[in-house]
Amino acid sequence: MSERTSPLPSLPRLVAWAVGLAVMVAVPFYAEAFFLQAGVFAMAAAIGAIGLNLLTGSTGQLSLGHAFFLAVGAYGYVYLAGESGNGLAGLGLPTWLAVVGAVLLAGLAGGLFSPIAGRLRGTYLGIASLALVFIGQHILHNAHAVTGGANGRDVPPLEIAGFSFADTPELVVLQVPFRALEKLWFLALALLLLAAWIARGVLNGRPGRAMNTIRDHEIAAGVMGVPVARYRAAVFVVSSMYAGLAGVLLAMAFRRTVPDYFGLLLSLEYLAMIVIGGLGTVAGAVIGAVFVSLLPPLFTRYADGLPLIAPPGSGGVSPAEASRILYGAIVVAVVLFLPGGLMGLWQRLRASTAARRKSTPSPRMEPEEQPA
Amino acid sequence: MKSSLRKTAVSLTALVLAAATAGCGSGKATGGSGGTGADGVKQGPGVTDKTIKLGLATDLTGVYAPLGKSITNAQQLHFEEINKAGGICGRTIEAVVRDHGYDPQKAVSIYSELSGSVLALPHFLGSPMVSAVKQRIESDKIFTIPSAWTTALLGNQYIQVTGTTYDVDMINGIQWMLDKKMIKSGDKIGHVYFEGDYGESALRGAKYAAQHNNLTIVEQKIKATDNDMSSQVAALNQAGVKAILISAGPRQAASLAGIARSRGMKQPILGSNSAFSPQLLDTAAAPALAQGFFIATAGAPMSSDLPAMKKLADDYSKKYPGQPLDSGVVNGYGGAKIVTEALKKACEAKDLTREGLIKAHRSRNAFDDGLGTPMDFSYWDKPATRKTYITQPKKGAPGGVVTVQEATESELAKNYQVPVGTF
Numbered sequence: 029m030s031e032r033t034s035p036l037p038s039l040p041r042l043v044a045w046a047v048g049l050a051v052m053v054a055v056p057f058y059a060e061a062f063f064l065q066a067g068v069f070a071m072a073a074a075i076g077a078i079g080l081n082l083l084t085g086s087t088g089q090l091s092l093g094h095a096f097f098l099a100v101g102a103y104g105y106v107y108l109a110g111e112s113g114n115g116l117a118g119l120g121l122p123t124w125l126a127v128v129g130a131v132l133l134a135g136l137a138g139g140l141f142s143p144i145a146g147r148l149r150g151t152y153l154g155i156a157s158l159a160l161v162f163i164g165q166h167i168l169h170n171a172h173a174v175t176g177g178a179n180g181r182d183v184p185p186l187e188i189a190g191f192s193f194a195d196t197p198e199l200v201v202l203q204v205p206f207r208a209l210e211k212l213w214f215l216a217l218a219l220l221l222l223a224a225w226i227a228r229g230v231l232n233g234r235p236g237r238a239m240n241t242i243r244d245h246e247i248a249a250g251v252m253g254v255p256v257a258r259y260r261a262a263v264f265v266v267s268s269m270y271a272g273l274a275g276v277l278l279a280m281a282f283r284r285t286v287p288d289y290f291g292l293l294l295s296l297e298y299l300a301m302i303v304i305g306g307l308g309t310v311a312g313a314v315i316g317a318v319f320v321s322l323l324p325p326l327f328t329r330y331a332d333g334l335p336l337i338a339p340p341g342s343g344g345v346s347p348a349e350a351s352r353i354l355y356g357a358i359v360v361a362v363v364l365f366l367p368g369g370l371m372g373l374w375q376r377l378r379a380s381t382a383a384r385r386k387s388t389p390s391p392r393m394e395p396e397e398q399p400a
Numbered sequence: 401m402k403s404s405l406r407k408t409a410v411s412l413t414a415l416v417l418a419a420a421t422a423g424c425g426s427g428k429a430t431g432g433s434g435g436t437g438a439d440g441v442k443q444g445p446g447v448t449d450k451t452i453k454l455g456l457a458t459d460l461t462g463v464y465a466p467l468g469k470s471i472t473n474a475q476q477l478h479f480e481e482i483n484k485a486g487g488i489c490g491r492t493i494e495a496v497v498r499d500h501g502y503d504p505q506k507a508v509s510i511y512s513e514l515s516g517s518v519l520a521l522p523h524f525l526g527s528p529m530v531s532a533v534k535q536r537i538e539s540d541k542i543f544t545i546p547s548a549w550t551t552a553l554l555g556n557q558y559i560q561v562t563g564t565t566y567d568v569d570m571i572n573g574i575q576w577m578l579d580k581k582m583i584k585s586g587d588k589i590g591h592v593y594f595e596g597d598y599g600e601s602a603l604r605g606a607k608y609a610a611q612h613n614n615l616t617i618v619e620q621k622i623k624a625t626d627n628d629m630s631s632q633v634a635a636l637n638q639a640g641v642k643a644i645l646i647s648a649g650p651r652q653a654a655s656l657a658g659i660a661r662s663r664g665m666k667q668p669i670l671g672s673n674s675a676f677s678p679q680l681l682d683t684a685a686a687p688a689l690a691q692g693f694f695i696a697t698a699g700a701p702m703s704s705d706l707p708a709m710k711k712l713a714d715d716y717s718k719k720y721p722g723q724p725l726d727s728g729v730v731n732g733y734g735g736a737k738i739v740t741e742a743l744k745k746a747c748e749a750k751d752l753t754r755e756g757l758i759k760a761h762r763s764r765n766a767f768d769d770g771l772g773t774p775m776d777f778s779y780w781d782k783p784a785t786r787k788t789y790i791t792q793p794k795k796g797a798p799g800g801v802v803t804v805q806e807a808t809e810s811e812l813a814k815n816y817q818v819p820v821g822t823f
Binding site: 061115169179182283328 | 461498499503504505506508509510512513515516517527528531532533534535536552594595596597623822823
């Protein structure tokens, strides 16, 4: 909305953008593989979370089937780009085409589900979409030729015009060796910016207002001429395509797809992301995704220095357990105390500092002026 | 229009600035640790003048937590002993333990961390986890000992599968049952197995043995989350099987044995090495496991007479009182020893890089740690040994099992073509 009200972005805003971008670009030159891996996962999750936020946060449609669409994207890419052989089927398409194909495939899967998505509301859709996760698990485990069964399948690295997003050939940029993770970092960053930009466009325009109206009052939306069912179905498709793109990126970051990953827990994690980050905004989804996906690995990594946590294998609360406990506690705390999520907290902080800075008198009447 | 132009300009400036500053002052530009130590030894990642870092990617909170804990403890025991004796190459061994909780994504993150900071991975639990990073292990040249015995991990010179693979165990096991006249040509035998490479690898071995002995395998595929074996037992009973093979977890094996015996089924049950854990003997399934339940495994049981084994059992019980002496202790200790022996050899060649380490390791063709059968590491497209012990649970014995037949390689297993990199 701010984009519309102020066509010229303010200077501090621009500087913040530039600094943020510069930091993100500089990270691969300094950070070790662990941070890059975590970062690529986080950015992929952010794309998926933006998609879910369009559906759940902005349109008020609960979906527990997000993991299914992530799987469609991941396995779609592997199937389209992979080679046949060794008991596996694959189309061997150029990898960039496979990315596009996988995203469209996820959209198609969402489209097939859209007659249901268009008719069901809120929680009912949540329950219906829950079935997708279980159907997905069954297919992933048993369609051996496409998915590789329980042990999964290798993911072919992306190659665009001869430039390969793999460890070899090693690319040296400014004396820093660029391997798969460094390259994927930039790919993920570019895709995230694109995904965020498109989602902002949707939310700030006419469709966004229609979606919010559907969320807030469906009958009112219908009365005002919003084709409710059509919108609901369309948002579901868009959200699935975001999930598909996130799935492709996740597959590339994993370099191997495993069916167990795409379970119900993953769907819940994405819901946690948008709730923690803040429903309804792009920035909220990104913040939530970064938070949820970075917390566990960072905890495992730096648990040695924390009090009350025993080193793995020595008994006592291990880092993995501690990170789960903390994660749960944070979700509860956010739901209880921060109804707007982390994004809401940020906006509240900003509003309060702005109010303090602005000492202009409020248009309220002074007490003595007030009529008795 | 104007605003987007301004935005683009600012973004571009930011990009250029970031890229320009990035090159200088980055630790990555120099390649981090490495180079040559003060004593003239070439050093790889994780090696300094004082320490050698080794990574343990284990499961302490997931489904294989008991196994992961035993292996981790045993390896730390070994590193402690090495350090007490002065370390290797004048450097102490430092173990970096990370818990992936049997979650592939966590395992990938952990691998990313460890691959940059340690020299080798003496313990990497779970075939799905190791498979997930198999390509990267190859490109990172990192010496890895997986705590998984599937043929899917063969064919990579940096991954050393210790002992036999599951399929070889099953072939030797079926041959043993034939020799003992438990089954005969023309019989049906049931096989309950996990989907995925563990179970399917074992099934492949069983099918091979069956084909050569005119046996029929009655397959029962299960998921890792299936804990109740009633329907499987009923199906096998109806099929009239003369023996049952199980390649699943301890929980499933206990359920299978308990239900089969309570139904009055007397067939022998033969499990893969991951189908039993000594903790089962403290459960209600203990009496069922004492009758006609056998395990085919490459690792000698803790109760065997090998002097090294006795010492290990003593030392382990002293350091970790009350912890079970299961097969993980032997596997873990053995795996750690394979890596430390390779390190010693690499030290002699003054080359503690990853390349130097794998070269030292692959030059051994008769490695014997005194804990079981000697292994040949000079090839990586075949199991390091084809000898399988047959053991039996026994309450009160160290490790809960006793040897029924010493390590034996059957003629059938000798001629078996092991699938490489698949199952």
